[in-house]
Amino acid sequence: MTATKAPTEPPAQRTVRRPGDRIFAGAARGSGIFILLVLAGVAAFLISEAIPALTAASSEIPDGKGLGPYIGPLVLGTLLGAVIALLVATPLAVGIALFITYYAPRRIAATMGYVIDLLAAIPSVVYGFWGLAVLAPKLVPFHAWAADHLGFLPFFAGPASASGRTMLTVGIVLGVMILPIISAISREVFSQAPALHREAALALGATRWEMIKMAVLPYGKSGVIAGSMLGLGRALGETMAVAIILSGGAGATVNLISNSNPSTIASNIALRFPEATGIGVNTLIASGLALFLITLAVNMLARWIVNRRADFSGAN
Amino acid sequence: MSTQTPLAPVGATSLGNSGPVREQRRLPRFAPLGLFLAGVAVGALLSALTGFSVALTVIYGVVLGSLFVYLVSRAVEGRRKAADRLVTSLVTTAFAIAMVPLVSLVYTVLDNGLPRLDGAFFTNSMYRVVGEGGGAYHAILGTVIITALATIISVPIGLLTAIYLTEYGTGRLKKAITFFVDVMTGIPSIVAGLFSYALFTLIFGVSVRMGVMGAVALSVLMIPVVVRSCEEVLKLVPNELREAAYALGVPKWRTVVKVVLRTAIAGLGTGITLSVARVIGETAPLLITVGLITGTNLNPFDGRMATLPVFAYYQLTQPGTATQAFLDRAWTAALVLIILVMALNVVARLITRFFAPKTGR
Numbered sequence: 147m148t149a150t151k152a153p154t155e156p157p158a159q160r161t162v163r164r165p166g167d168r169i170f171a172g173a174a175r176g177s178g179i180f181i182l183l184v185l186a187g188v189a190a191f192l193i194s195e196a197i198p199a200l201t202a203a204s205s206e207i208p209d210g211k212g213l214g215p216y217i218g219p220l221v222l223g224t225l226l227g228a229v230i231a232l233l234v235a236t237p238l239a240v241g242i243a244l245f246i247t248y249y250a251p252r253r254i255a256a257t258m259g260y261v262i263d264l265l266a267a268i269p270s271v272v273y274g275f276w277g278l279a280v281l282a283p284k285l286v287p288f289h290a291w292a293a294d295h296l297g298f299l300p301f302f303a304g305p306a307s308a309s310g311r312t313m314l315t316v317g318i319v320l321g322v323m324i325l326p327i328i329s330a331i332s333r334e335v336f337s338q339a340p341a342l343h344r345e346a347a348l349a350l351g352a353t354r355w356e357m358i359k360m361a362v363l364p365y366g367k368s369g370v371i372a373g374s375m376l377g378l379g380r381a382l383g384e385t386m387a388v389a390i391i392l393s394g395g396a397g398a399t400v401n402l403i404s405n406s407n408p409s410t411i412a413s414n415i416a417l418r419f420p421e422a423t424g425i426g427v428n429t430l431i432a433s434g435l436a437l438f439l440i441t442l443a444v445n446m447l448a449r450w451i452v453n454r455r456a457d458f459s460g461a462n
Numbered sequence: 463m464s465t466q467t468p469l470a471p472v473g474a475t476s477l478g479n480s481g482p483v484r485e486q487r488r489l490p491r492f493a494p495l496g497l498f499l500a501g502v503a504v505g506a507l508l509s510a511l512t513g514f515s516v517a518l519t520v521i522y523g524v525v526l527g528s529l530f531v532y533l534v535s536r537a538v539e540g541r542r543k544a545a546d547r548l549v550t551s552l553v554t555t556a557f558a559i560a561m562v563p564l565v566s567l568v569y570t571v572l573d574n575g576l577p578r579l580d581g582a583f584f585t586n587s588m589y590r591v592v593g594e595g596g597g598a599y600h601a602i603l604g605t606v607i608i609t610a611l612a613t614i615i616s617v618p619i620g621l622l623t624a625i626y627l628t629e630y631g632t633g634r635l636k637k638a639i640t641f642f643v644d645v646m647t648g649i650p651s652i653v654a655g656l657f658s659y660a661l662f663t664l665i666f667g668v669s670v671r672m673g674v675m676g677a678v679a680l681s682v683l684m685i686p687v688v689v690r691s692c693e694e695v696l697k698l699v700p701n702e703l704r705e706a707a708y709a710l711g712v713p714k715w716r717t718v719v720k721v722v723l724r725t726a727i728a729g730l731g732t733g734i735t736l737s738v739a740r741v742i743g744e745t746a747p748l749l750i751t752v753g754l755i756t757g758t759n760l761n762p763f764d765g766r767m768a769t770l771p772v773f774a775y776y777q778l779t780q781p782g783t784a785t786q787a788f789l790d791r792a793w794t795a796a797l798v799l800i801i802l803v804m805a806l807n808v809v810a811r812l813i814t815r816f817f818a819p820k821t822g823r
Contacts, residue, residue: 170715174626177619178639181685185642188649188682191660241556249553258557265564267803269743271771272796275778276567279574284517322563329560353546376648383650385746386775412652412746419750423669434656438649445648449641 192435199428206425208418217433219398223313223408224437226400227388228381230317235325236374242325243332248358259333266326274390277319282310282391289314289403300400307405311393314402316410319387324377331376331452335369336362368451375448379441382412389413411437487538494531494547501527524555568800575797578790583798588756588768593784598795600758601773604673605802607762608752608769609742611677612684617734619681620688627689628696629718646686654682655747662751671753673762676769679747684737691733695726728817732810739806743799745771770799 204212246259286308293304343361352360388394394409401407409417415430422430505522509515528551536544586597623643627636658679662670699722707717723730753766754776760767774795781788 164713164715166715167713170718171630174622174630175635177622178626178631178635180619181623181639181646181689182642184682184685185646187661188653188657191657191664192653195656195660195663238556238560241553242560245553245557249550250557261564262557262560264804264807265560267739267807268567269745269771269796269799269803271743271745271775272567272571272800275774275793275796276563276570278778280566280570281563287515288517322560325560353542355546355549356542358549379648379650383648383652385650385652386749386771389746390775390779412650415652415656416746416749420753427668431656431660434653438653441648441650441653442645445645448648449644452644453641 188438189435192431192438195428196432196435197428199425199432202425202428207429208422208426213429213432216429217411217436219396219408220411220414220433221436221440222398222400223394224382224410224412224440226313226402226408227316227320227384227392227410228378230314230402231320231324231381232374232378234318234321235328235377236370238321239325239328239373239377240332240370242329243336244358244362246329247333247336248354248362259330262326262329264326265322266330269386270323270384271386271390273319273323274387277315277387277391278311281319282312282315284310285312285315285318286310292403301402303401304404306403307393309393309405311391312403312405313392313407316388316392316407317402319391320381320384323384323387324380327380328370328373328377331373332366332370335366335373339365368454372448372451375444375451379444379448382444383437383441384410385412385416389416488543489535489538494535494551497530497534498527498551501525501530528552528555571793571797571800574790574793576794578794579797583791583794587758588773589758591756592782594787596787596791598768598770598773598791598798600755601768601770601795602798603758603760604752604767605742605770607760608673608676608680608748608767609738611674611762612680612741613734613738615677615681616684616688616737620685620737621692621730623685623689624692624696625718625722627693629714629722643686643689646682647690649682650746651679651683651744652746652750654679655750657682658747658751671751671766672764673752673759673767675751676748676767677762679751680741680744683744683747684741687737687740688734691737692726692730695729695733696722698729699725728814731813731817735806735810735813739803739810742806743771743803745775748772749775770795770802774799 199207199213202213204210207213207216209216242262246255246262250258286306289306289310289312292302292314293306296302297304339362343365344357347357347361388410389412392407392409392413393405394407394413396406396408398408399406411433415434418426419430502519502523505524505526506519508522508526509518512518528548531551532544532548535547539547582595583597583599584602585599586595587600588596588598589600623639627639631639655676658675661678662672662675666672703721703725704717707721708714712720748769749772752769752772754768754772755766756768758768759765774792777788777792777795
């Protein structure tokens with residue numbers, strides 16, 4: 147980078163400022179600033195459209211109980227689904243990342259990575275179709291089993307759903323959807339683990355697993371955490387798969403296997419927005435604002451962790 | 463490459479045979495696989511006891527298989543090697559598990575989607591169709607138009623920002639843009655739709671629906687992807703090329719346009735194609751900004767349009783009287799959507815292969 151600046155540095159001669167240069171540099175800089183404005187605009191327009199709902203009397207909000215009781219169960223539903231997704235996806239993604247970086251034969255490892263990335267290319271509405279038509283019916287026996295044997299936990303209180311369109315199914319589908327995100331970032335950090343550390347571990351007689359435990363995992367820990375948080379952000383905002391699969395709309399409950407589930411913010415918007423009018427629209431936008439703030443916080447935290455790692459790791 | 467050689471069984475056994483080192487007992491090469499399969503077989507038997515089911519077979523099989531490998535290896539090779547083998551079977555299983563939904567999904571979509579993948583699907587719209595027949599002609603065109611509009615909006619902004627970040631950017635503005643572009647990649651698609659809706663509501667009044675609203679919403683999702691991928695590519699252009707251009711007295715902007723962009727053109731094409739693939743399947747923002755109609759509307763500035771993902775969604779969730787016809791169309795739309803995305807991915811790879819700058823001379 148420094149080398150490119152060199153031509154402008156000699157002080158003896160004044161640099162020529164060509165109009166073409168000025169316009170081009172201005173356009174490039176302007177685009178960058180425009181992106182910042184768009185992000186600010188997203189927040190500003192959502193707030194401006196949410197204000198009528200924020201100031202409305204609680205009886206005007208759909209369901210007639212006020213904004214807090216309206217959004218509360220939705221936030222709970224959103225978090226429940228995303229947390230299940232994270233619990234399903236993180237261990238699998240770390241396993242996949244390790245498999246591709248250190249276990250798979252090197253010739254086919256790249257292809258395997260590409261295959262996993264295909265999971266990310268499939269549109270979310272198709273995941274919804276699949277979850278509804280294939281996964282939900284397949285999980286019905288497990289729902290029944292969980293209600294019988296794990297019923298003492300509030301999560302599996304039952305009664306078990308006969309259709310499988312539950313928060314548990316949604317969580318698993320979301321887990322599949324965020325799997326490629328977490329595994330891609332984990333793969334990247336695992337493959338960057340310093341070769342000297344790895345070779346030193348092997349030279350001391352470590353098995354492959356011990357080498358990974360000593361040299362790769364400590365190095366890649368923050369990357370896995372950051373990848374999980376990015377996956378969490380995606381799972382929180384996922385709309386269509388949830389809207390199609392979940393039979394939601396019930397009040398706040400942590401029961402994962404019954405037919406009455408809290409909806410999620412995003413799916414609730416998708417389901418109700420086309421028919422919403424008046425203050426209903428503003429209420430939905432207010433719930434969207436809440437979702438935006440939650441995902442913004444999660445993503446900023448994740449990016450901060452990623453960047454901090456880049457600054458202090460010995461790799462660069 | 464070199465890090466792996468000490469692990470190869472050949473090296474270790476020859477060491478054990480030739481040297482005075484304490485003899486290392488190792489399992490034969492295919493023993494772990496055999497043990498694992500034996501475990502799976504026992505798992506299948508177990509699940510057959512309680513009425514055979516594939517899911518139970520897999521669960522029992524993986525647990526028993528891993529356990530067999532671990533116990534035998536522990537008895538023969540010792541604790542540390544056994545732990546290594548256990549982890550090997552676990553990570554391999556993790557990869558195999560991830561393949562299950564992919565294969566199942568592709569199979570299901572093909573199975574349900576192929577029956578209606580006929581000429582009528584691509585040439586008919588849903589205008590005045592209430593039962594069988596009809597197609598997604600209008601929806602496919604709508605998706606193409608809206609995605610093209612989104613691309614026209616996103617690519618100049620995204621590419622110029624990437625140029626700013628690699629060629630011009632310094633200090634806090636560059637840091638801020640990099641950070642917020644990353645944050646922007648995480649905006650939920652439905653929030654992008656709400657933003658576009660709020661923006662156009664302020665301008666045109668309530669309950670406005672236009673194709674261009676969807677394009678704006680998709681742009682919010684697409685711009686950060688374009689920036690990130692273009693930035694990565696531009697960073698790869700060697701500095702020597704820029705310096706050579708400066709040395710010849712070429713102005714900076716011409717250097718960027720004629721040298722940097724031209725060198726990176728293959729990578730840029732790939733990145734932009736992939737970002738199109740990323741947004742072409744988006745449903746939620748189009749659902750709330752563009753809506754759906756049964757006829758063909760090709761003007762993105764006038765009223766509702768049909769798009770493929772939204773078409774698929776409504777065919778599935780709001781079937782009319784002839785339910786099966788609606789479901790068939792829904793699955794075929796999903797299949798076409800997947801084919802579109804995969805085709806874009808393939809095109810992206812081909813661009814890299816055929817338009818990459820010639821190295822060597």
